[in-house]
Each structure stands twice: as C-alpha cells, then as structure tokens.
Amino acid sequence: MRRLIGRYIPTIVKTAIAAGIFYFLLAKGVIELQPLxxxxxxxxxxxxxxxxxxxxxxxxxxxxxxxxxxxxxxMSLLNVVRLYLIGAFFSTWLPGAAGGDMARALYVVKGLESRRSTAVLTIALDRAFALWGLLGIAAMLAMSNWQSRELQPVLAYYIWLITGAILVCAVGGLAVYFIARFVHIPVWPRWAAKARPIAHQLGRAIVLIVGHKGAMLSCATLSIAASGLVALGIVIISSAFEFGPAPLVAALAGVIGNISSAVPLTPGGLGVGEAVFAKICLELGSNVGPYATIYLAFRIVMAVVGFCGALFWLTKNFPACPKTDLCKSD
Structure with a gap:
C-alpha cells in the first residue's frame, strides 16, 4: 500500500503545482477562459x-x-510516424513535454529483440535535436525583434540566455561524443560492472550515429523546420484573439514557452508554458492582455492534433510487441 501511494505522490504534487500556477494566473488576470x-x-x-x-x-x-x-x-517510416504521434499524445499528460519520449521508449523496448539501448539513445538524440531547433528559432526571432530600440534591453537578456543555453548544449554534446570516442575504462568498479556492456554499446552507437555527418546536418535542418512550423502555428492562434501580440513577439514567446514546458515540473508542462508565454508578451508586447490564454489555446489545439496518437494507442493499430513488424524495412 505504501509503495502504491509513493508511486502516485509525485503526480499528485505536480498536479497541485499546476493548479497553483493556474490559480495565480487567473487571480492576476493573465489567463481568462472566456476568450477561448x-x-x-x-x-x-x-x-x-x-x-x-x-x-x-x-x-x-x-x-x-x-x-x-x-x-x-x-524501422519503417510508417511505424516511426505512429510511434511519434503516440509520443505526442502522451506528452500532453505525462510530466513535462518530454514525457511522450517515455512512451516511445517503452514501445521500442517492447518491440525490438536486440539493440534496444541504441534505439532508446536515438530518442534522446531526437530530443536533443528538438531542443536545438527551438533554441535556433528562438535566437532568430529574438534578433528579428532587435529593430525596436525600446525592446533591446529586454531582448538582450533573452539573447544572452538563449546563447548560453546553446553553448551549454554544444559543450555537453561534444563532451559526450569525446567520452564515447576516446575515453576507455579498462577496469570498472564492481558496483558498475553490470552497466559496462550497455555503456560500451551506447558509446559505439554514439560514434556510429554522429559519424553520419550528412544525416546530422539533415536532422539539424529538420529541427529548425519543425520548430518554425510550430512557431507559425502559435502565431496563427494568436491572431484569433483581439489582444494578441505582434507576430514576432508571439512566435518568440511561444518557442520559449515550449522550451519551458519541457521542464518536468507539472503534467505536460501545464501552467509553466502559459506563465512564461505571458511574461514575455507582457515585456515585449505593446498592450496588456490575458496572454496566457493564447498559449492555453495552443495547448488545446495541440491536444487535438495529438489525438491522432491516441487513436493509434487505443485502437492498437500499432502492435505492442511487434517482433517482426517493428523493424520491417520500407
């Protein structure tokens, strides 16, 4: 019983935090439900x-x-799309925007007979590229807003913040590759001996994947394109509201809101993205309004889009343990 209660305590706490954030936003008039x-x-x-x-x-x-x-x-492209949409659905409900990656990992582990660790590694790399795309688009949008002199002090803060995040990610990525490529531990401690085969497999996989320079460039380009489409979607949603900020401001606030939602503080980043979106719009916008409502509207539309993933999950169109179909070539 205690173990069962302990399993649900983190979810209860995260839900309480989300409720607290929403109560604060409602009390401050930063979010309103009627404009939805x-x-x-x-x-x-x-x-x-x-x-x-x-x-x-x-x-x-x-x-x-x-x-x-x-x-x-x-793995076939069709099955990859199915898994990705399933992950998009679960990212709406699991803690943090990266929660859907856990669902993808579970399906991959069930569906593969071998190289499961390598497949899970590709999910982590995919998340890293997604973060790169968001940071890259955020940097472009921040520079695009730079022409407004009165906003330059605020924009300078966000530009430094984005640049710092990009540098940290770049240094971290290079460090991981350097360790995988050049660092070899001949003798492992007894407590870590069981992790040695997995570590060696992951190290070889990192070197193998990163060695495909063309593929890495393609992934970086696709990340920028994906983030750009999402930013454009947020701008279009924002245009539906009378108090919507300027398109560049809405795009920048939306992208940074998406980055913030990845923090596993609340289920699906609920409330976190809304608060960050509203803060940026209030700092950079020319008027005042319940800006968090716009990001909540984006979240609703995204949930409808993620419903496609729910269909794959509920109807079992994607086999839970497809030993032969999962890795079927196109």
Missing amino acids: AELLVHHNLAILSAILLMGGLLVGASRWWILLRSAEIP
Missing part, C-alpha cells in the same frame, strides 16, 4: 494551425527516422 471561445468563432484559423502543428510532428518523425537509420535500425 474565439477558437470556435475563428475555427478556420484553428484548423490551419492544427495542420501546421501536425506538419511539425511529421517533420520531427522524419528526423527520428533518420537517426534510427544512422544507428542501422531499419
């Missing part, structure tokens, strides 16, 4: 945004497929 009806009035904009967001997911699935190919795991 604008999505029904401007349903054409909501549909167009959903198409762009779906496009972003499909581009992301293509990126993961390239990583799997680089790791010499011949």
